[in-house]
Amino acid sequence: MSQQVEKFFNGVRDIPLEDYFTPGHRLCAGCGPAIAMKLIMKAIKMPTIVVNATGCVEVSTSMFPYVSWRVPWVHVAFENAAAVASGIVEALKILNRKRGKQMHDVIAIAGDGGTFDIGLQALSGALERNHKMLFICYDNEAYMNTGVQRSGATPTGAATTTSPAGKIIPGKQERKKDLIGIVVAHKIPYAATASISHPIDLMNKVRKALNIDGATLIHVLTPCTLGWRYPPSQTVKIARLAVETGYFPIYEVEDGRVKINIRLSKFKPIEEFIKIQGRFKHLLQPENERILDYLKKQIEENWSRLLKLEETGIRI
């Protein structure tokens, strides 16, 4: 395997001026997914077709008659973004054969509900068939659009309206699903995680994935000011803390081999990340130490697994 990582964008000044995601959308002030969409749409090679599953981004960017996309964009139901995208890829294959050249890229965008829970079976099918498409999961760790219900992506200890922190339970009791683990088990050529706090890394990954002939997936962490309960100005800071505390490792899996993109020599304490968020506030109380320790153990386990996988170069 070549260790050379192709760089499409070297710095902030290489980011193109054009926006294919236009202002006037009705996402919240300080919305994390809005930053992710903007950066993803800046990294595309035109022309591109976007398939958007129901979620925050879909409802706020397509409120009749206002549309915020400069690219062909399809709204589909919660569960079938990957299925519709595969249909479009197959239709384009015939068109491309007639025209004699590759015309369009297909990007499917879904939230964590549309990827981890409701859209998982359509996604699994599309990955197994290995269509040439990029699936982007913007993960705000709960069903934010419908009023902050817990999802498969909600981390241990987070308070949501269906897992409220109180006398009986201290937030969600279960673990967060390992999405990259699930998709890599389909033996797809490329899967990666990214964070909006590292825009060049995110954009390089999008461009790299679009250049690969096969199904690819990028899992982007996008903090949500409403559901995570913090002031809107802290969005990027929280995303950065999530990376620096080791809560959200940034890595890519190419042909089954793990490569950690953002290596941490020293982890910041996880308390720094949780103390500014209302959904985790109860974890700092002494009686909830057990659940905080469980969260810390998960982070440690995940990192030692990733480091071991990278070191040994085993194909997963």
Place this chain on the structure above:
Amino acid sequence: MSEKLIVEKIVKGEFTWRSLPPAAMISVPTSMMYKTGSWRISKPVIDRDKCTKCLLCWVFCPDMSIKRLPDNSVEVDYEYCKGCGICAEECPVKAITIVEE
């Protein structure tokens, strides 16, 4: 339907789902018509003397309301700015301040 015609019809309030082609297609990014600046309660102000042209505010703005000029300096588009304050938070030299509207 041409871009200009759609925009005109939206302004007049004549634009309904009946005027759309099949499959509810809208051919232009019409959300530019909706000025989200009216949501704002405080606004960012850029101090040009302190600005080092690092462009981080332009990268992180969720509403595309920081404009990058040809000389890499920036200015705020108050028509769409929702006043979230990410630009002021991320500015490494604190050249952006949030002031009450």
